[in-house]
Amino acid sequence: MIIEDEELRVLYKVASSEHIQKIEAGILHLEKHPQDTNRLEEMLREAHSLKGDSRMLGVSEAETLIHQIEEIFASVKKGETHLTSDLCDRLYKGVDAVSKIAHEAVTGQPANVQVFSVLAQLMGADMDEETAPTMESTNSLEASAKVSSEVLAQAMDDEALHTMFADFLKQENASSPSAEVLTSPATDPVAELLAESMATLNSESQAAINDYQIDTLRVESSRLDRLLTQASELLVTQGRFSDRTNDIQTIQNLWQEWDREAFASRLAFDELERRMQGSEELKPIRDFYHLVDRQLEQLGNLVNQLKNTASDDVARLEIVSKDLESGIRKLRQMPISTIFNLLPRSVRDLSRELGKEVELIVEGGDTPADKQILEAIKAPLSHLVRNAIDHGIESPKERQAQGKSPTAKLRLRAYQTSNAVCFEVQDDGRGLDLEAIKHTALRQKLHSEAELAAMNTAQIQSLIFNPGFSTRTNVSEISGRGVGLDVVRANVERLKGNLQLESTPGKGCLFRLTLKTNLATTYVLIVEVNQTIYALPLEYVQTMMLVSPQEIFAIEGSQTITFEGEPVSVVWLADLLGLSVSAPASTAGLNSGLNLPCIMMQIGTERLGVLVDGLLEQQEIVMKPQSKLLKRVRNIAGATIRGNGEVCMVLNPQDLFKSAKKGTSSVSVEEVLQQAQAKHRILLCDDSIPIRTQLKRILEGYGYDVTAAVDGQDGFDKLRTGSFDAVVSDVQMPNLDGLGLAARIRQFQEYDELPVVLITTLASEEDKRLGAQAGANAYLTKGDFDQRVLLDTLRRLI
Template sequence: MDGLDDIVEDFLVESHENLDQLDRDLVALEQEPNSRERLSSIFRTIHTIKGTSGFLAFGKLEQVAHVGENMLSRLRDGALQLTPHRTDALLTMVDTVRELLGSIETTGGEGSVDVSRAVELISASMEDGPAAEAPAADPVAAEAVVEAAAEVVEEELAALEVAADQLAAVAAPAAAAPPAVVPVPAAAPVPAPAPVAAVKPLGGEDEPAPRRAVADSTIRVDVDLLDALMQLVGELVLTRNQIVQYVSRQADTDLVRAGQRLNLIASELQEGVMKTRMQPIDHIWSKLPRVVRDLGQQCGKSVRLAMEGNETELDKTLLEAVKDPLTHLVRNSVDHGIEKPDARRAAGKAAEGVLTLRARHESGQVVVEVVDDGAGIDPAKIGESAVRKGLVTADALSRMATSDILQLIFAPGFSTAAAVTNVSGRGVGMDVVKTNIEAIGGTIEIESEPGRGTCTRLRIPLTLAIVPALTIECAGDRYAIPQVSLQELVSLDAEKAATAVEEIGGARVYRLRGELLPLVQLTDVFGTSSERHDGHVVIAVLRSEGRRFGLVVDRVINTEEIVVKAVGAQLKAIGLYSGATVLGDGTVALILDVQALARRALRAETVERAEQRTAASAAAATATVGTERTRMLLAAIGGGRRVAIPLDTVTRLEQIKTATVERVGSREVVQYRGAILPIVRLDQHLGAASSYGYGDEPTKDTLEVIVYADRDRSVAIVVEEILDIVDDTEVQHSDIDDMGLLGSAVFGDKVTELLDVRAAILAADPGFYAFDTAAPAASDDLMAV
């Protein structure tokens, strides 16, 4: 089947099966000529072959099927009676169709197959009168029979010549071979070709084995049988794991070799069985063009559906599970995302919207994206609706990142639709989408740019039955973490952990290659105590819902393939486990639900951080110069200079795209959470050399930003790099300063400038403190070190 499209291959497989059934049905119909049910079945089969061949531009195949369909239609309607002659004509049609299919399979086209004889024979047999009933009196049929017999004789003679040539070439010694092989006369008796095959040279490099026909290359298997086979393979994998662990402790070389061989065979068997359950995602995508068309007309929109990666394969069980969520996302994009033609023209877009489906394999997962070029999602509108419905408080909303705000659309009861229709507006659907995707171990992410469009991204495991996992230990118990969520492992000795693990607003963080990584202590989640007391810290870096966090565990045990078993309702209700498995040593380990764990832990940390930030702000309001311990954020600003900023003045650390920076007059601004934030670049403010570049030629795509917020106003302070968080205790201070500074100090053996945060904020927004009723001195004290 090299070079043939998948559609043609599927057509050939199905047609060969139908032809075999036609042979049986036609012979049976001859015994029961009045069976309308069998006649209708034969007619439908020929009609299907005719329709598909016309679609694939196989003209000869369509021609012969069409004339056969005409006869079957008249037989079904009672206009003709089935006779032996007409049965012969239909069987001839079946043979011709089979010959055409063989040519398509071999050469990719219909070749020189002659269909005129079959067409004339069927046409003649449909004529009324004795000629139709008496084949011997039909000159066309007689001529066809003679021609068929002549062709059979010619084919047999040609085959005999080839066989004779092969036998002569094999039997003759190479040294005594004559210069030319004398052909055997056609009438001479020739030995059967079977002995020729027996004396073929060994190796067969020059004469490859005949290729298996397409009809013989596939087989239909009941899905229940595949499921049972998959369960048996799962049990085999469990047993394999136990045997491999036992063998690894033995000194018998033969036993170790046998264990390794068993491991290899079990792995190959597992991979093969899993492949039998894989199906292309096009199986569920094929129904979506109709959904998009009908919904577009219903909503008064013009939408074109594009598909990329149709051939991406997914486990059949997961394919069924993702069908409804994907359909809902497509409907949501057409209804909410893509604008009506007039609105699109007014926005400078084409009147026709484009909805794109993409699928690909990535890091052991299937990534499915639903992308539209519509109006996008406005985070401010989402936040306002969420606060109005009581899904989140205004204070909590002010501290949420844009990605977190977009995730609110998956909250139960959330909707921004102005009216309830039969398409949307009830506040149900998106929460069900997320629940169903997470139920199969997947995640869902949303990226949106107002006015440009929205991308909803699904990350789905290839299979749920057998998955690679990392086994860890916490408080004496073992747990499994699916490796699709694991990015890396970090091990810190006691000395490094004492300085590398920091706290920001009450939350523990670790700076991993310049990025602050929030830490979650697994013992805190379970309410247990760690059995590790040596100060050593092991961090499993996990990714969930588009963000990274570190899970602190006692120790890492091993990586192995595990068989996922369902857990009871009591354990599932806890919300921290996605299943259970039996490890190689026979012990049971619970599989951690990374998504639920991240949401619960990070939510608790957000509440704790808010409470501690409130307490810190209250304490800072009465603080004066020379107070006790102060946490400082160190940042580089270019030219080898760095500044220290009081941590309690920092609301958020963000990264913004340089391309999103806009101007209001001579001042730079950026859109942030539905508001316009003024920007102050510290390198310009303090006269340092910049590595970012400005204007039309920025040298970096992203800006490191420190967001300061007070009441309903915010500013964005741009630095070159966030360096560290340190304690301002017993450090060497100096009153040497300059414009925009409060002095200097030594942090880590390097002189660091103490930023006058108030002056920097006023440089960005001169009216920031215009309505502040507090005394200016109090603000000065807050910024001082």
């Protein structure tokens, strides 16, 4: 026989091979250490497990033999049997036979095992003088078989044994020689079979060693988890290498700029040399240009070669890392039927207990899913099924009264999308009772009547996921404790998934659980808040947009905008995180006026608009496990390391929603914009037109009102006639340099608190000392100039 179900066949192949190997190793150990009771207990467990697997899958012959092996182990444990070498030989013979039968059940190849003779051998059914057939017997086969049957039946009272013996007897009679041969005193079929079995024991053992091969491996899932995390880290590292290729491109652009400038300078020198008719005084300069040309050419070749090699390496690394991660992920996958198959029995028992008729329809059981998903989704699916039968589906009489079939349909469905696996639990029952939900919310003091009246249908339906929420007033074994649906939501959120609910009164409910297929990495949106970078999981981001202050209005003290025809609350992300709130600098100077970057987040049917300072990029990250210090930090889910090596906190969307509901947000958009309207005035002094223009653009882009001066004297004159919050100045300028300007400013008492920031190419420690001595509050160098440093300095000083 062969096991028909492919999945069960593979599972039996792996499990039986493992059990048989452990039993063989145990027999070998017990033969040398017969007093090892712990090992004997282990053998009993292994034999019992293999017997149960064989019985479950209909491998009856293996079940019969392994049962007798188990009986022998039990007898040894009780002290009724001693584990002699002869007994071990018979056990090995039995295990070999079980191995062959299991191989037949898996492959369909005939085992050619005489189960009766192996069983006889295991039971020690050797013939003695009293039971041996006489030489005058005219049917030696029948006599010896009868005696052996009696001995075996005495050792094991099993009806299957008599059936097996009858089949064996028929086969032997059909293939036996004539009666004349059978009357020979030397002819005893059972004895011959036993002798033949003992004679071939060694040869079969050697053949088993020669034919043995390892087709499958069993690996702890935790090892695969670690390996998948490392593969995901490799994938993210590949992204960092891609960033390095961008750096190489920057170097190449810089080389090209140098080459162009050198070419222009060389043309000018060639013109000069032509005019001076090849003067020998120009020879050193000519040699210098030749040297520069050679070095620039070498640098260009090296940069181009490095760029091409790096691009090839990054492309290859991307292929390998993606294949590796994909392969490991597939190793962790199992069919969803593994979980679905556990539910039909529960549906049957629960529907019978409640007096309801339910037809369970299962679809998509062959859809693969990660083992971690299946383990985590088992409890939510069970809760949803029980909830549908208990709360959603009506009794047969109610259904008939409503014109429905008395038998309800409960549908379990699974399917895959591009990057997620979806589970649906749908019933054709009564649907959600909104009035009952409102009454329960009032009774449990979750919301006031005014709050409930302002809620839409989706918001009212989502109340059933609150902890402790139950519309039942009496507690039973099935429901009433309110610990079902909140567990569903908690498990789905823990897997970074999404839970949706659709209900139609009188027609039923649909619960849809959407989970990411890749749990090791996640895509995030990198945002900026108060000059700090945060990551927001992208699966909770519905859209990104710019919001005009005129679009924001107040409803019961909550900032609100209209999105897709519905009111949605809007909060500052900085406010939720407990940070100071200021108008985003990136909103200044836009053609459309002052606009605020807004992220529309969604969890289930709930939406929340979050205002940030800036939207930077989307990125794939590996979430780092939370340390003990971060275990209970509100709004933070974990951390990651970006491509530039910076640590970035990953926000917890569920906490953000809870913080917004609790009224954590306290700063209104109007208040922030009023503060932003009072622009700080900056006096900018620099004699270089390009630098002065660029700095003016930067400062105005971040909301400052900038007045420019062409040198220090011009700047001091404008300072005396105007009012400024800070001075930003170059050092090397005509008429009055930056050091002189700073010193002159400090001569006036009204300018004692006026911040002065010097920006210059002079970067020595002596230069910085002179700047501080002149009265500058900050000294920034142009060589490593970063506009963020300037902006942070101004924010700190003003």
